[in-house]
Amino acid sequence: MTRKLVVVSAGLSQPSSTRLLADRLAEAATRELPAEVLNVELRELAADVANNLVTGFPSPALAKVLEAVVEADGLIAVTPVFTASYSGLFKSFFDVIDNTALTGKPVLIAATGGTARHSMVLDHALRPLFAYLRATVLPTAVYAASEDWGDGHEELAPRIARAGRELAEAVRSRPQATPTAPEFSPDAVVPFAQQLANLGIDPS
């Protein structure tokens, strides 16, 4: 069965170095483990994400992406650094996703910035965010500053390769998700007698 990777990129400019890093990471992962890759550019969903915050439900286009994230075997999440953290759009996307959607899912985190001074954003902002969502955040996180696309390249490339390898290994060793009964199916419901018993109420 083909594994599925979703690559979420929150870059805003075109071309974007955030997307460039996302592509390199996806390439590194699929070199180790063939997978179907879905690229998600959050810029294209910016209004849909904002609307979901306001209305409480996703547009059809956003719903499709959220579903793909839930079904993915692994996730690559890349954000530009804005004002000392992930971008607001990046955070908003993970705000509207169901808070159980990433449970146990291998997630490779990465960020881009103008200088290397913000690289701790990975460990101080992204890692706690995905830890809260109970994702399995891979040990290697990748930060690319502008300089890394030039002279610094010798350090960035091996780091990308290592992160890709970690993601591939985590996805490969993870048992294929067994389909569980959907939330509102009669098979998933807690029988009412049980609900009453939990409260010590005699159902008669």
Next chain:
Amino acid sequence: MQFGIFSIGDVFPDPTTGRRQTEHERIKGMVALAQKAEEIGLDVFATGEHHNPPYVPSSPTTLLANIAARTERLILSTSTTLITTNDPVKIAEDFAMLQHLADGRVDLMLGRGNTGPVYPWFGQDIRQGIPLAIENYALLHQLWRQDVVDWKGRFRTPLQGFTSTPRPLDGVAPFVWHGSVRSPEIAEQAAFYGDGFFANHIFFPKEHFVRLVELYRARYAHYGHGTAEQAYVGLGGQFFIRRRSQDAIREFRPYFDNSPVYGGGPSLEDYQAQTPLTVGSPEEMIEKTLAFREHFGHYQRQLFLVDNGGLPLKTALEQLDLLGEHVLPVLRKEFASGRPAEVPAGPTHAERLAKRNAEEEK
């Protein structure tokens, strides 16, 4: 099939004029809407329950008793009564009292509310929302069916030899709907008791509610109350109509764009395409409403929201006139066509009394 309106009782300012109705105007306006509902041939008026501004209906049975005295046929209901933060003993007493005054024209919809601070204001813990709904209803259910109740639970002080008065009219408890936006536990609760399930069906795409209603229907059959098709389903909806579609859209758009629920989000056009909201001509409303049956199966009660977000009373009353003249007769005719005989009509006191008497004779 019963048709009616449900009101949140909000006093948001009219975005086109900036004018905000006084609480007094709004409360009297809700009574006027209920009277108009009866006049145009609707079956039900339901009021919300809120305990914070800008909402007026904190005391639903007081409002409904006043309406009962001014109407002849209308069923008085709620949307919803807070089963979590009201004392179930007081709910039993208040609604039995109302049932007598209204000669049986009463049912109620139980819900958990959508305002977090109401829990601490009434001494409860929001994290216990579902257990409160389950325990409190278990007690309410007993109080209406047993003359003398002994009770000990987790949330309220125990009762020994307690009799809730007045006893329900003719010994028949008011029909109960359970309303929920996202909790399968509540669909399960409604199915267990053989009560109704109401999907608010506004503000969200229908697909979400379809799954909840399907769960309720399947479990209703599981508990042996009848077939899945015989379960009691109610749906909400919202409309704004004018004779010409473009007039409805032009007039409603400022209310949509500045709505406390819709404002700042998708366009009116996108929102209409994604949710049950209808803004357009009577024909468009008929078409959209008839489709509800395709998605949910034959159902028992359709309630519409017509008066929120600062819409003036005069406009809301006009909406009901248009509904009564151009939409309701067609909906009644179309919903009746192809409806299997075994699918129950909307619940009434008379029908429940007859059923009870028939069971006693057996």
